[in-house]
Amino acid sequence: MRQNSFRMKILFRGRLWVLLIAALIAFQFASCEKKVQREGQRISASEAERLDLAAAEKAVARAEFEQAMALYDRFLADFPHSTNAALAHQKKGEILYWQKDYAAAEKEFQFVVTSYPQKPERQDAAWGLGLCYYQQERWNDAVAALNPIYELAADPDRRDQVGLLLAECELRQHDFLHAAEWYARLALDTSNTEHQARAKKLAVRIVEEKLDSDELEALVQTFPQSFPADYALLSLALIAEQQARMEKAHAYIERLLREHGQSEVKGQALALREKLKQLLIVEPRRLGLILPLSGKGHRFGERALKGALLAAKVFGTTPVEGSVELRVKDLSSDPLAAAKAVEGLVRDDHVIAIIGPILSQTAKAAATKAQELRVPLIALSFEESIPDYGPMIFRNCLTKSAQVDAILDWAMEKKGMRRFAILYPEDSYGTEFMNLFWATVEHRGGKVKAAERYDPKKTDFGPQIRKMVGLYYLEARRRELESIKDEEARQSIEGLRPEDFNPEIDFDAIFIPDSWNLIAMIAPQLRYYRVTGVQLLGTSAWHSENLVKETMLPDIENAVFPDRFAPEIKLSDFENYRYKYQAAFDQDPALMDAQAFDVVKILINLLNEQDIKNRSDMARALSRVRSYPGVMGEITVTQSGDWAGQVYLLTFQEGKIKRLR
Secondary structure, three states: OHHHHHHHHHHHHHHHHHHHHHHHHHHHHHHOOOEEEEOOEEEEHHHHHHHHHHHHHHHHHOOOHHHHHHHHHHHHHHOOOOOOHHHHHHHHHHHHHHOOOHHHHHHHHHHHHHHOOOOOHHHHHHHHHHHHHHHOOOHHHHHHHHOOHHHHOOOHHHHHHHHHHHHHHHHHOOOHHHHHHHHHHHHHHOOOHHHHHHHHHHHHHHHHHOOOHHHHHHHHHHOOOOOOHHHHHHHHHHHHHHOOOHHHHHHHHHHHHHHOOOOOOHHHHHHHHHHHHHHOOOOOOEEEEEEOOOOOOHHHHHHHHHHHHHHHOOOOOOOOOOOOEEEEEEOOOOHHHHHHHHHHHHHOOOOOEEEOOOOHHHHHHHHHHHHHHOOOEEEOOOOOOHHHHOOOEEEOOOOHHHHHHHHHHHHHHHOOOOEEEEEEEOOHHHHHHHHHHHHHHHHOOOEEEEEEEEOOOOOOOHHHHHHHOOOOOHHHHHHHHHHOOOHHHHHOHHHOOHHHOOOOOOOOEEEOOOOHHHHHHHHHHHHHOOOOOOEEEOOHHHOOHHHHHHOOHHHHOOOEEEEOOOHHHOOHHHHHHHHHHHHHHOOOOOHHHHHHHHHHHHHHHHHHHOOOOOHHHHHHHHHOOOOEEEOOEEEEEOOOOEEEEOOEEEEEEOOEEEEOO
16 A cells, blocks of 8 residues: 555656646747847747738738738748748739739739648639639639639638639630539529629520520530520520421420429410411411512512412313412512511411512511521522521522623633623612622622713713713813814813714723613614724613614624523423413513422422421422423522522624524
């Protein structure tokens, strides 16, 4: 017992000595703590750390950034291993960022992120690093820096800022899918109503304007049961509708309504479903025609209707196998009526395709509506822009551009002409032809040396002709006075006459885009002013026997003009058509009825030979037409939707219209 007590005393005394030694060591360390000089006094390092950081923060608050940077630099030099070193580097990065020295700020933030991964300052430094990359337009680096901190951000506002900046960086590098995903995540995650509204608006804009079908499908997979899958499904349906894939569009709408019944786009989805329902009802052997049968352009409309009726074989007492039903809408020149006519033929008559209109303004309005409703429309208008309205829009017509190309292929490529003059009527027909001819000449390396317009209602074209050949501004030709023998004429400028000078003809050909009756007046006046020995070029409007009858042969001899309708050639297919047309209507055929005849015949041929059940099938079949034997030669549907046919060059020889050889 006494021995145990002795041992306890020894153990107690040993522990006491250990405690005394530890206290002594601590005292020695405390008394030996590093001293630093501050304002003439030596103070402890810990106190100096506190004072230096406080002084730096006050300098920042006063916007004295240079002083603040010096204080942080001194702090880091004196206390490189301080627990506040990460904070000092972060603050230096913030100052450099405010000073727009983004490269230097980047280094400070990157040092904190790399060297202090466990410090709380790392999150703010990563945010600063992302901002620096953003300012330097290093979008991908910014995404890499910011991505990890979205979920880790403790402050909801900071998380929202990170999400918005991530989406912005993805937008800047045109990664629209990931931008939409970030906006969508933010719209779903944030509790800030302002941020939510902004993120949602931007996500919807991207979905509606930027994403293709594959990207929209990916977005639906990422957010299958929530926003923005509903908007993505609606966009997918609209894209499918534009591509004339009506069944696919209907499937997307049904999924949207089934899985997102309370969506904000439910009303739009229901309206589109009803529209698709009407569009999906089609009578495959029913064709629509929109033609001007009264009012402006009625002669063309009547011609087109006769050609369509002849092709549909409506004459006779017994039905013809493989025939079609025609639904006809009378349309004058009202664009609004044109759009309504298309809609009526689709929704009420359920036609599989529409032929017409003819007039430019109505053709454009009809094409717009036909593309919207996804019904094939084959316009009979020479309006140049028609095929641009969409993949459902076609055109069978001799266009201005086709005529100009045919003329210049011959004049420039075959005859080597490079200099041209243009004499044109001041109306839409003449102005459009003038602009097109001029642009094409220059594109091919030629020059337009003169261009004069005239009032198509007048009959005197002398001023315009004289201007073209230097016989109008006579004062400019004073040098030629010496060659004039008449002394009075030499003495008085007012006495000079155009006949006193020779015309200055510095062009190879004159292009005159006007009708035959105006040409009959212009051609003799060209001869009167001695504008001879130049090639005359015209348009299909010159194609008339009346021009031969009412003009002296030398005035138009060898003039060249294009046309797609050339009965003078006597093609066998045309002669067969001429016989049937004359038998049915007791008149000779013309271009407009021949074009309508070809359109209906091709549509019937496609219906008889292919399994066409809907309008998409018909549009695809039309786009594949190649070398179809039309009335005036083979027809091929081009990639743009134009029905390209043979354009013939005709001329006047020996008092007759002949094909140019």
